[in-house]
Amino acid sequence: MIFDIxxxxxxxxxxxxxxxxxxxxxxxxTFLVLRRYSLFGDALAHMxxxxxxxxLFSGIYPLWTAYAVSxxxxxxxxxxxxxxKISGDAAIAVLLVxxxxxxxxxxxxxxxxxxxxxxxxxxxxxxxxxxxxxxxxGISAGVVSxxxxxxxxxxxxxxxxxxxxxxxxxxxxxxxxxxxxxxxxVITSMRLVGILLISALIVLPNITxxxxxxxxxxxxxxxxxxxxxxxxxxxxxxxxxxxxxSGTIVMISVAILVATLCAKYxxxxxxxxxxxxxx
Amino acid sequence: xxxxxxxxSDVSISYNGSLAIDKVNxxxxxxxxxxxxxxxxxxxxTLFRAILGLQNYSGVIKLFGLEGKKYHPLLPLVGYVSxxxxxxxxFPATVSEVVAMGILPExxxxxxxxxxxxxxxxxxxxYKKINKDSDKVLEALRTVNLESHKNKRIGELSGGExxxxxxxxxxxxxxxxxxxxxxxxxxxxxxxxxxxNVIKKINEENKITIVWSSHDLEAIAKFANRVACMNRKxxxxxxxxxxFSNKDLLKTYTESAMQxxxxxx
Numbered sequence: 001m002i003f004d005i006x007x008x009x010x011x012x013x014x015x016x017x018x019x020x021x022x023x024x025x026x027x028x029x030t031f032l033v034l035r036r037y038s039l040f041g042d043a044l045a046h047m048x049x050x051x052x053x054x055x056l057f058s059g060i061y062p063l064w065t066a067y068a069v070s071x072x073x074x075x076x077x078x079x080x081x082x083x084x085k086i087s088g089d090a091a092i093a094v095l096l097v098x099x100x101x102x103x104x105x106x107x108x109x110x111x112x113x114x115x116x117x118x119x120x121x122x123x124x125x126x127x128x129x130x131x132x133x134x135x136x137x138g139i140s141a142g143v144v145s146x147x148x149x150x151x152x153x154x155x156x157x158x159x160x161x162x163x164x165x166x167x168x169x170x171x172x173x174x175x176x177x178x179x180x181x182x183x184x185x186v187i188t189s190m191r192l193v194g195i196l197l198i199s200a201l202i203v204l205p206n207i208t209x210x211x212x213x214x215x216x217x218x219x220x221x222x223x224x225x226x227x228x229x230x231x232x233x234x235x236x237x238x239x240x241x242x243x244x245x246s247g248t249i250v251m252i253s254v255a256i257l258v259a260t261l262c263a264k265y266x267x268x269x270x271x272x273x274x275x276x277x278x279x
Numbered sequence: 280x281x282x283x284x285x286x287x288s289d290v291s292i293s294y295n296g297s298l299a300i301d302k303v304n305x306x307x308x309x310x311x312x313x314x315x316x317x318x319x320x321x322x323x324x325t326l327f328r329a330i331l332g333l334q335n336y337s338g339v340i341k342l343f344g345l346e347g348k349k350y351h352p353l354l355p356l357v358g359y360v361s362x363x364x365x366x367x368x369x370f371p372a373t374v375s376e377v378v379a380m381g382i383l384p385e386x387x388x389x390x391x392x393x394x395x396x397x398x399x400x401x402x403x404x405x406y407k408k409i410n411k412d413s414d415k416v417l418e419a420l421r422t423v424n425l426e427s428h429k430n431k432r433i434g435e436l437s438g439g440e441x442x443x444x445x446x447x448x449x450x451x452x453x454x455x456x457x458x459x460x461x462x463x464x465x466x467x468x469x470x471x472x473x474x475x476n477v478i479k480k481i482n483e484e485n486k487i488t489i490v491w492s493s494h495d496l497e498a499i500a501k502f503a504n505r506v507a508c509m510n511r512k513x514x515x516x517x518x519x520x521x522x523f524s525n526k527d528l529l530k531t532y533t534e535s536a537m538q539x540x541x542x543x544x
Contacts, residue, residue, distance in 0.1 A: 034367055156380045160366055166331050167383065167452075168355030210371045214432045219371035 005239055013133050014126045014245075018231040020140040021189045022201065026209075026227035027147050028185040029202035030220055031178070033210075034158045036088065040074075040179075041202040043092040044186040045195040047073035047099035051187075052120045052195075053106035062120065063132075066187050073099060074179040082172070123194035123246035125235065132191065139188045146181055154178065155216060192231070193246035201227065204253035208260045226256055282309045282343065284456050284488045285330065290338035292325055298511060299325050302338070305507045305516040307456070307490055312482040314503030314519075315492040321510040323492040324362060327460050331359055343455070355383055358449025358457040358487075360442065362464055368434050374444055375429045378416045381448035419447040422485065423477050439463070439470040443477065450481065457481065459491045463498075471495075475502045 005011045032040055051069030055062030077095045080086055086094070107117065119127065128136075147154070156164040157174055165171045186198055193201055205227040206219075213219030234249030241248075285307040292300040300322040307313050317323050328334035330342075332351055342350035342357070358381075420426045423443040428436065436444065442462050449457055459478065463471045479502050482489050493499055499506055500523055507516040508528070515528050522528060 034370060036367075152380070155372075155376075159370060159372065159377065159380060160364060162333070162361070163359070163364075163380075163448075165333070166354060166357070166359050167381070168352075210369060213371050214430065215373035216371055216376050 005236065010126050010128075011235075011239070013128055013130075014235055015232055017128055017133055017136050018125055018192055018235055018249075019228050020137055021192045022205075022227040022231040023224050024140050024143045024185050025189050025198075025201040026205045026223040027144065027220065028182055029206045030209075030223055031154055031158050032182060032202055033206045037092075037182075038203050039089070039092050039096075039199060040182060041186050042199040043077070043095040043099070044070045044074055044183050045190065045198040046096045046103075048187050048190060049120070049195050050099040050102035050106070052117065053103040053110070056114065056116060057106040057110045062116065063135075063187070066120075066190070067184065069099070069102075070187050071180055071183040074183040075176060078175055078179050082175075119194075120190060121194050121196055122244060123190070123192050123197070125192045125245050126239075128191055136188055136191065139184060143181060143185050143188070146177075150174070150177070193249055197246050197250050200250040200253055201231075204250070204257055205230065208253075208257045211260050211264055226253070230256060283307070283341070284309050284311070284343060285490070286339070286341040287326070287330070288339040288341075290326070290329060290336050290340060292322070292329060292334060292336045300329075300336075300509075301512045303509060303513045305513060307488060307505075309488050310482075310486060311505050312479070312489045312491065312503050313505045313507060314499035315490065315507045315509060316494060316496055316499050317492070317509045318494055323509065324460055326509075327359070327458055327490075327492070330458070331357065353455065356452060356455045358446075358452065358454030360445045360449055360457075360459050360462055362460045362462075364441070364445055366433075370433055372433050373429065374420070374425065374431050374433060374436070375413075375416050377433050377444055378419055378447045378451055379412060381419075381451040382412050382415060383452045415451045416447075419450040422450060422481060423447045424473075437470075439466040439474060442466070443474070446477070446481070450485070450487075454487060457487050457489045459489065461492055461494070463493070463495075471498070478502060 006015075029041070032038060047070045048066040050073075051066035052062040054060075054069060055065035058065070073095050077091045080094070081088060081091050153164070153169055153174055156167065156169060157171060157178070161171060164174075186202075189198055189201060205223045208226050209219045209223035213222050230252040231249050234252050235245050237243065237252075238245040238248040283306050287303060287305050290300060290303045291298060303322075303326060305313075305315075315323055315326075325334060329336040330340055332348075332354055339346060340350075341347075342353055345353065417426065417429070420429055423446050425440060425443055425447065428440065428444075433441070433444070446457075446459070446462070462478075463474050466474065475498055478489060478491060481487050491499075491503065500519065503519055505517065506519045506522040508514045508522065515522055515525070
């Protein structure tokens with residue numbers, strides 16, 4: 001019977017946590033992609049790699065050090081962008097390589113790669129502990145509520161930063177809050193697909209949903225649905241075919257994107273925009 | 280007595296040592312539709328950015344009698360449509376959603392209403408209460424004749440329609456002053472005229488004070504009630520009739536515009 005797998009506690013935990021992560025990644029991803037921060041998730045995850053190595057090196061729980069290093073890195077990058085003329089993508093590159101550099105350095109000092117490190121690199125959603133389950137669900141609830149509270153401001157900031165500023169938004173503060181939430185989202189999501197594939201969860205469902213949705217609300221709902229669907233299906237398939245869940249999830253997201261692109265090309269969904277009329 | 284919405288006195292702005300704006304003076308009374316004419320590079324945008332607190336300047340700018348930083352709390356109530364809005368063409372938002380971004384939170388409105396009341400502005404117009412946000416959006420879209428486009432994705436609109444969406448976005452907050460920076464750049468002539476009528480309507484029917492910049496002298500002649508003419512310096516500022524009856528002034532303006540053009544090419 002196909003539903004047997006739902007009887008396993010590790011499967012239940014994996015699916016619930018997976019769905020929660022799918023939701024926060026797609027929500028955060030909408031803003032990241034639209035602000036042309038698509039690779040920001042990757043950069044944060046690589047910072048997290050440095051953080052995890054620091055944890056393993058110093059004996060502190062790696063998740064905490066990952067949070068600390070990534071958030072500090074993200075704030076540092078925002079500051080760097082604001083006060084120097086370094087462009088967004090270059091700043092992301094700086095963040096990415098410094099995280100990775102520190103990580104590699106510390107790992108060599110700790111004595112090479114360990115099982116723990118591998119689970120951070122490639123995800124280990126089915127090996128998740130009860131404590132981590134509660135932690136991830138709690139943080140996800142926090143991320144979702146902050147994004148819901150800030151949705152109007154964030155939408156305005158994303159659409160047109162200067163106008164948002166003129167309308168009295170504290171743009172600088174909002175930018176810092178934004179990267180902190182992004183950092184928390186990325187680190188929390190590491191358990192699902194790992195450091196190396198985190199961008200997939202942030203970017204893929206959103207690109208797909210932007211091809212489908214008309215309005216912002218629709219796009220967000222489509223993105224969350226695609227994301228949750230990919231994660232749940234990915235976990236189930238990976239179990240039956242004995243594959244890595246992270247890779248399966250990501251490839252399902254890619255398949256959905258490609259299918260949507262083809263459908264769009266063939267005119268099956270979201271008819272091409274009518275030729276805009278003049279007034 | 281009509282209240283001065285905006286006073287700009289001896290404002291100068293320099294970029295890297297050269298003056299972009301040189302001691303500019305003008306003021307705007309409540310209910311005005313002021314057209315600021317000047318060629319490209321005359322400093323119109325720079326001046327607007329200074330008024331909006333986005334640009335450092337020397338001199339004095341007053342909004343409803345409040346000077347400099349003191350009026351900054353009122354800035355959210357100033358509608359501003361910039362010459363070119365840089366937004367992601369593929370942005371997944373409908374026309375209504377974009378207009379709704381302009382709505383200010385109730386708390387902010389209360390605070391601003393108090394500030395305005397204290398400086399004697401007719402704040403009850405500002406604090407006109409429309410029950411629902413969606414009604415405000417619809418009303419603003421109706422004003423710019425775009426009601427039928429409300430559910431379209433923003434990227435599907437033409438340039439002229441887009442500018443009207445941004446005006447609607449500025450209108451939902453019931454602005455105490457609306458600043459339009461060359462709103463019809465890159466729009467065909469027929470569309471431009473319809474657009475000017477919308478501006479006139481907003482000024483006359485919604486009683487919104489408007490400062491509008493353009494290099495289209497003809498349009499300003501037809502629609503504005505007051506004219507300011509600048510090219511780094513302010514050459515003239517006053518009633519429209521006075522401006523167009525003064526041949527010397529027109530000549531100076533045209534010549535300086537030519538100079539600037541030659542300078543640029």
